[in-house]
Amino acid sequence: MAADQGPIAAGVAPVAPAPVFALTPALVGQDFLDWTKHGNSKLHQKAIEKLSIKFEGKADQILLLGNEMTNKANQMGFERTIMNIPDENGTNRNLIKEHGLLSYPAIETWATANIIGQQTRAAQDNTMMYQCLFNTVSETVKKKLIPKTSTYMINNEPIAAMYYKAIISTAEVETKATVAYTRINLVKLKERMQELKFDVTEFHSYTDKQITTLASHGKTSDDLTVYLFEAYATVPDKEFKDILSRKSTDYHMGAADLTHHDLMRYAQSCYDVRVANTNSPWMAKSTEELEIEALNASVQDLRATNNKIGKALQARITKPRKGMPSKKPFSPKKGFGATRHHSLTQQLEARRKETKNALEQSWKEAESLKKECSAKFKTIILLQIKIEASKARKCAAIERMARLNLRRIAYHNDEKRSMICCKDSKGERKTSSLSARHFREMIFSLRTTKKQDKNRCEETKRIADNHLKMTSRDQTILAMKDALEESRATIKTLRELRWSKVRNRLSSIEIPCCDDGFYVSKYDVETLWKVPVVINTY
Numbered sequence: 001m002a003a004d005q006g007p008i009a010a011g012v013a014p015v016a017p018a019p020v021f022a023l024t025p026a027l028v029g030q031d032f033l034d035w036t037k038h039g040n041s042k043l044h045q046k047a048i049e050k051l052s053i054k055f056e057g058k059a060d061q062i063l064l065l066g067n068e069m070t071n072k073a074n075q076m077g078f079e080r081t082i083m084n085i086p087d088e089n090g091t092n093r094n095l096i097k098e099h100g101l102l103s104y105p106a107i108e109t110w111a112t113a114n115i116i117g118q119q120t121r122a123a124q125d126n127t128m129m130y131q132c133l134f135n136t137v138s139e140t141v142k143k144k145l146i147p148k149t150s151t152y153m154i155n156n157e158p159i160a161a162m163y164y165k166a167i168i169s170t171a172e173v174e175t176k177a178t179v180a181y182t183r184i185n186l187v188k189l190k191e192r193m194q195e196l197k198f199d200v201t202e203f204h205s206y207t208d209k210q211i212t213t214l215a216s217h218g219k220t221s222d223d224l225t226v227y228l229f230e231a232y233a234t235v236p237d238k239e240f241k242d243i244l245s246r247k248s249t250d251y252h253m254g255a256a257d258l259t260h261h262d263l264m265r266y267a268q269s270c271y272d273v274r275v276a277n278t279n280s281p282w283m284a285k286s287t288e289e290l291e292i293e294a295l296n297a298s299v300q301d302l303r304a305t306n307n308k309i310g311k312a313l314q315a316r317i318t319k320p321r322k323g324m325p326s327k328k329p330f331s332p333k334k335g336f337g338a339t340r341h342h343s344l345t346q347q348l349e350a351r352r353k354e355t356k357n358a359l360e361q362s363w364k365e366a367e368s369l370k371k372e373c374s375a376k377f378k379t380i381i382l383l384q385i386k387i388e389a390s391k392a393r394k395c396a397a398i399e400r401m402a403r404l405n406l407r408r409i410a411y412h413n414d415e416k417r418s419m420i421c422c423k424d425s426k427g428e429r430k431t432s433s434l435s436a437r438h439f440r441e442m443i444f445s446l447r448t449t450k451k452q453d454k455n456r457c458e459e460t461k462r463i464a465d466n467h468l469k470m471t472s473r474d475q476t477i478l479a480m481k482d483a484l485e486e487s488r489a490t491i492k493t494l495r496e497l498r499w500s501k502v503r504n505r506l507s508s509i510e511i512p513c514c515d516d517g518f519y520v521s522k523y524d525v526e527t528l529w530k531v532p533v534v535i536n537t538y
Helices: 038-047 059-076 105-112 121-136 139-152 159-170 176-187 188-195 202-216 224-232 238-252 260-276 287-318 337-418 433-507 525-530
Strands: 084-086 092-094
Touching: 038 059, 038 121, 059 159, 059 202, 059 287, 084 105, 084 260, 105 121, 105 159, 121 159, 176 188, 176 202, 176 224, 176 337, 188 224, 188 260, 202 224, 202 260, 224 238, 224 260, 337 433
Parallel strands: none
Antiparallel strands: 084 092
């Protein structure tokens, strides 16, 4: 009896199994699961739970569905059993990322060999993944898939990979046209940025969807970085545009090697910083843009006022006076009222022509004064250059005269040393014949040198006089420069005076109203002063 009880009867404790490491419970071992065990049944319930997304067959849900399914596959171990399927060439393709490269016949061949009628963990994972996808899709998608049952069933057994492709087909058509359409969308990123009202975050989400669609068909876009730079250039925010413009310059000059992922991360960071900056709001208009808009609004108001006045005058002319018979049309060429209106119209037309001529004349005078000032300014610059040159020549002449004085002193010292005398036997001074000849040669050379020095001195003096004359002329030019500045101030004052006269004339124009009688309406003189608009006649 004790022998039958074994080690327990002998008092020996059983040996515990060695622990097995795994990231999730489903990844422990690769053998099929025994559903009679309580732990495995819980694992089954966890595997067939629906994903957090409710797939309704929309194209913008494909990326999110792929991410959720990838997470589920990593947790439940589907990644190592049924997610990598060989294509028609024998190359393994990931079902989520490269479903466009897997055809239905290729999946059917793989499933027939590894799923149908097999008692393996892959067959169990296939069933659990199918049930998970079935619980995730909406009722609308299920109705669409009823006619396509034969595309994902083999011998009445559902294949999860084929069912996933059928789900994706409800949102996009997996043909060559899908790739072409996606490439067209990437080329039109600039227009898409404007449609999204320059929301960079939404723009990047849209771009990621297009990239994922291309990648699922094994395609890429080589010019995507260029398309992104073109889209960023349309953003009306000046600071954001300047930052991305410098980045674009570095990229095109080869100073920076950017992928489209790096560029999108960089642009997203710039966008987040600009949106968070409360001192300078996102897409805030600059001072120049605000001034241009105000100026355009003033011009539009002035044109609207002009059109309103013209319509009022036209209605006043064509409308018959009170008490006159309505059978005959009112003629502006007959009657006292017509004569009065006609004279008023002529007066108004004359005032308008006078104003137009005054404005044109003022602009012509301003242009001529501008040209004259520019010419005089250039002349002043040339004269200043000449003054600097004359000063340099004067300094050189002074140095040359100093060198000549030093040479004179040296010649006088040489002449004194040349008077060499000798004595005879009696002790009297006597000039030898050799010394006398040498002395005559030295005297002749000294006279020649003195004559040359005299000529040089006269030439130097003449040059110095010319420099003095040029200096006096330069002083005159500086005086002319001061006079030119005074004339500029005078011209500005005269121009202001002339414009004040034009404004006074415009403010005194009489304009009739639509009712009987008259009133005095003043133009927007300040607006007309800033913007020279020619009033159209009616």
